[in-house]
Amino acid sequence: MTERGDLAEPRPHEELADESLISAGMEQAESSLDEDDRLKPEFLSAVLDAVDEGDIDHARELVSPLHPADIADLLELTPAEQRGEVAAALGDLVGAEVLSELNDYVRDDLIGALAPEQVAEFASELDTDDAVAIIEDMEEADQQAVLEAMEPEDRAAIESALSYPEESAGRMMQRDLVAVPEHMTVGQVIDYLRDNGDLTRDFWEIFVVDEGHKPIGTCQLSWVLTCPRGIAMADLMKREQTLIPVDMDQEEVALRFQKYALISAAVVDGSGRLVGMITVDDIVHIISEEAGEDILRLSGAGEGDINEPVMDSYRARVRWLLTNLLTALVASTIIGIFEHTIEKMVALATLMPIVAGVGGNAGSQTMAVTVRALATNQITGSNARRTILREIRVALLNGCTVALVLGLGVGLVFHNVALGGVIAAAMMTNIVTAGLAGAAVPLAFDRMNLDPAVASSIFVTMITDSMGFFAFLGLATAAGLTG
Incomplete structure (x- = not known):
């Protein structure tokens, strides 16, 4: 078995085979979408027909090249009475990422058919904010069953998020972030990032904290990678930063991101301690959601969701x-x-x-x-x-x-x-x-x-x-x- 850090070199014909498979998958995925990146009606019909005829392998072959967001669209477009059968046929293709992309009503229907252990497994694969979105609307008994099936560390993070008000920064923030003390040098930070396998892999900036774990500055990842190793983080970091109170309404959070052109921001509790971060990909969703809510409220149309009962x-x-x-x-x-x-x-x-x-x-x-x-x-x-x-x-x-x-x-x-x-x-x-x-x-x-x-x-x-x-x-x- 090849050890990490000592990967075997692929042979030329293996590289060509892999590239051809990837290219074929991309072409198949593109052929299922129209010019507006929506699933074509004929593609949806082909998947539903394959499931109806019991040709599960063909249905999975059609769907497997799709992005999780497109698989979520497929399930949303599927008639409600067929949705469970299609999801069962696709099996592991309907994973945690697909669930996080689903419309709330459709996701609730699918989760209702899963065992608590399955929901817990999906939730543990997601960022805390996405996991909370899956669990927060469940019935209290089902929610408790899912939490009990989770690992203690994951369960504690979810329970902590659920303790904050709905649509607050505490609900939507991610707990996985990178924070370092100000006395570390650039070289020490780089070594820390490389040697610590438990760190999150998705981050754009590093938060610098004091002894009380209060954020005192931020440092973009690009700065760390381009500065000499001997520079202290205290000299490299930017001390001016936008801090998000943990109980701030998500609409106010979105306005701060828009006003100050933020990519990510630290979330702090009442005592000023760093407890999480919010990234711009979450904000894009919030802006769309809040704008839609205002339009629907003006017309008195409720949530206005076509999947709403x-x-x-x-x-x-x-x-x-x-x-x-x-x-x-x-x-x-x-x-x-x-x-x-x-x-x-x-x-x-x-x-x-x-x-x-x-x-x-x-x-x-x-x-x-x-x-x-x-x-x-x-x-x-x-x-x-x-x-x-x-x-x-x-x-x-x-x-x-x-x-x-x-x-x-x-x-x-x-x-x-x-x-x-x-x-x-x-x-x-x-x-x-x-x-x-x-x-x-x-x-x-x-x-x-x-x-x-x-x-x-x-x-x-x-x-x-x-x-x-x-x-x-x-x-x-x-x-x-x-x-």
Whole structure:
């Protein structure tokens, strides 16, 4: 058997054989993906047909060249009733990396069919943050069974992570990192990295700590590799660093990474001790997740996951629809007040949805900009008033443009200059109101420590609909168009 550090030289024909196998695998993997790196429908059908026909070897042959993320996509695209059978057929191809890439609902389904010992084995192969993502949503009894099946060291790391709040830095951080004392030299650090086989293999920077294990600086791996061996780490390290409190919300962590262009950052506990690190690959996932959550909350669509159970989606959405029903009654009541006005001039009923609809869209535009600015910390107490005034100025410009076009059009079509003037004035009023509401409502929710993405849309829609109907019908009545 060849010893480590004394590898036998491969013969030329062996190298060519290995290269040809790798090349063939890459070509096969690429042929299964379209130009957008999505699995082709015909490839999915071929895998499902092979499993249905009991040709397990062919199914595994098709899937084996795929990246774990693509295998995860394959399982997500598989109909729910066939997913367990396909996963069983692929066997060890559905490993820990595939599980970490899976959609939460799909992963929960597959894990539910595994024995605790299997889940524990998968979890022990992953970084702590990925292992926690697999275990944290399990039922308490199943979670305990998995933890008991794990090695003591792995179990302690998982239990420590689970003790922190959900969506906090403590949940998402990795425990495996490289930290050295400041008195070590570059040469000593290099020897330490080479001789210690238990160290993590994936890291970009080395953390320098004091006697209390508190981080006092960082050093990029490239600096260590390019400096003379005799240089002290205290002289090489960068003392300015961004430290992440262990209880910081993951959205705030993502904002710090974005603001300071971080690749990785140290996580510290309440006493300032180094307890973990967060890397940018985790942050990319968080940014995508948080952005998606805000969009879905604006629409009241719950988690908006196509793999979410139907009843869960129903419960998440119906409460907002019922709330919207109540707010719609306000607009309906305003229309009822002007019932006689509408009866005398039917054209008003034809035109008033235009005023309300365009106003609603204007409010949605402003609201989306404001919610995004709040989410990215662009709006603070010092510039909130300025932001509202800016949106009102934009609304005035939009209102003038739309009101002019609509007023001229209505005046020409209905041969009624007064009607054109009334609808132009109503449109101007509603768009300005929409700009004010779209900025003010999310800011008000934020001031009350409520999520501005959750209910802003319902209230902004109520305001724009109500004001649109009231302005148009009220001005029409005041102008005597129905007299």
